[in-house]
Amino acid sequence: MNDLVIRQMTEDDEGFFLELISLTGWGNTAEDLRRILYYEPRGCFVAVLDDVDTGMVASTGYGEVGWIGNLVVLTERRGGGVGAMLMRRAMRHLLDSGASSIRLDAVEKAIPLYERLGFRVEFESLRFTGTGEPAQVEGIEAMKASDLGEVVELDRRFFGAPRERMLIRVQGDFPGLCFVARESSRIVGFIMAKPSDVSVRIGPWICDPGRPDLAEALLRRLMGEATGEKLWVGVPEKNRASVRILRDNGFGSLPTSLRMCYGRCEPMGEVAGRFSIGAADKG
Numbered sequence: 001m002n003d004l005v006i007r008q009m010t011e012d013d014e015g016f017f018l019e020l021i022s023l024t025g026w027g028n029t030a031e032d033l034r035r036i037l038y039y040e041p042r043g044c045f046v047a048v049l050d051d052v053d054t055g056m057v058a059s060t061g062y063g064e065v066g067w068i069g070n071l072v073v074l075t076e077r078r079g080g081g082v083g084a085m086l087m088r089r090a091m092r093h094l095l096d097s098g099a100s101s102i103r104l105d106a107v108e109k110a111i112p113l114y115e116r117l118g119f120r121v122e123f124e125s126l127r128f129t130g131t132g133e134p135a136q137v138e139g140i141e142a143m144k145a146s147d148l149g150e151v152v153e154l155d156r157r158f159f160g161a162p163r164e165r166m167l168i169r170v171q172g173d174f175p176g177l178c179f180v181a182r183e184s185s186r187i188v189g190f191i192m193a194k195p196s197d198v199s200v201r202i203g204p205w206i207c208d209p210g211r212p213d214l215a216e217a218l219l220r221r222l223m224g225e226a227t228g229e230k231l232w233v234g235v236p237e238k239n240r241a242s243v244r245i246l247r248d249n250g251f252g253s254l255p256t257s258l259r260m261c262y263g264r265c266e267p268m269g270e271v272a273g274r275f276s277i278g279a280a281d282k283g
Contacts, residue, residue, distance in 0.1 A: 004082065006089045009044035009056060011037060016046065016053045020072040027198030028070070031173070036060070036070065039165055039282070043093045047073070047082050057086040059094050060282045062161035065268065066094030066102045069281020071110070083110075087117055091262065101263040105234070105280040111258060119260040124237040125277065130251035132200070132226030139214075140221040143171055143178035143190060150187040151180065158206050159283070160269025166282060167204075170194060179221050181207065181214040191218040193226065194279075200226045202233040202276055209241065209272035216245045219275075223249065234277040242275040 009017070014030050021028045036044055036058045043059035055073035059066060068090050073082045094102050105125050106114050143151065148171060152164045170192050171178045177200070181189035189207030193200050202222065207215035223231065233251070235242045236259070257280065277283060 003050055004085060005048045006045050006085060007048060008042060009037065009046050009058070013046055013053070013056070017056065020056055020074070023075060024072060025198065027196035029197055032196070035169060035173070036281070038169060043090065043097070044070075045086055045089050045093075047086050049077060049082060055082045055086055057090045058281060059090040060166075061094055061097050061099055062163050062283070064098065064100045065161040065283075066091075066097070066099035067281070067283045068094070068102060068104045069279075083113055084117065087113070091117070095263075099263070101261055101265055103259065103261050103268075103283060105257040105277070106260050107257055108255075111260075114260050117262065119262045120265060122259040122261050122265065125257040125259045125280070126235045126237050126243065127254035127256055128233050128235065128246045128251040129199070129254055130223070130231045130233075130246070130249065132223045132229045132231055133250075134227050135220040135224035137217050137221040137224065140179050140181055140217050142175065143180045143192075145171065147180055147187060147190075151190050154187060154190065155204060155206050156269075158269045158271075158273030159204070159278075160267075161283075163278070163283070166278060167192070177222065177225060179218055181211070181218055183208075183211065183214070189214045189218055191222050191275075192278075193222055193231075195229075196232075199230040199232040201279065202231055204274070204278040205233070205242075205276035206273055207275055209270070212241045212245065215241065215275050216249070219245060219249060234280055236271050236274055236277065238271045239274060241272070245275070
């Protein structure tokens with residue numbers, strides 16, 4: 001390979017970030033760049049080949065678990081090893097930061113690369129789309145900053161790793177798209193969403209698996225808040241209750257991804273309580 005340098009990504013890379021995102025159809029915004037840099041400022045990288053910005057990747061650490069996403073290379077530079085170099089740099093950052101396992105969601109065309117790097121398939125990561133519509137929902141409340149302590153603990157139980165940085169930031173950025181469900185004054189479920197240029201992305205959506213009725217009420221409250229908007233949600237294949245709820249509320253299937261894992265790959269948390277992933281690039 002010619003002169004390839006991997007450097008840290010900064011907010012000054014906004015234009016390049018958006019150029020690469022435009023190749024994918026994911027709809028990420030400049031605000032998404034600022035959030036990923038907030039979550040992991042030293043874990044996001046740009047590949048520079050022959051003095052030209054060529055590709056990017058981002059990582060997010062949750063203690064012993066790390067996540068990689070947003071791997072994109074300029075079309076004309078694909079197939080030359082740039083993606084592999086970016087991945088190795090992100091993996092090294094997460095492992096050096098204490099992660100013993102690294103996860104990602106893989107689209108079909110990237111699976112061979114990840115397998116060559118040592119990633120193994122865990123399960124299918126399903127995708128659904130729907131449209132927000134008016135709904136009358138009782139008992140679901142807007143999430144307040146004072147709820148975040150309970151929300152973080154509930155999330156850790158079902159997600160299986162600490163991601164309070166993400167939860168606190170999303171609630172602060174989008175309070176009108178975050179809701180909680182209570183049972184006897186105790187929070188037993190919550191849902192969050194983030195707008196993109198192409199849809200409102202639902203997740204995380206966490207609920208006690210013994211209360212699928214509240215999980216559905218959370219979804220319907222969010223659908224009402226996003227009336228007329230296109231909605232996107234990713235779901236672990238083993239959460240059949242979530243699949244049923246989404247189909248009952250008019251969501252249709254999209255092409256799936258594969259959840260893959262590198263390193264120590266024991267199951268995380270309790271999948272029955274994870275009604276959606278937080279985001280494809282951050283778990």
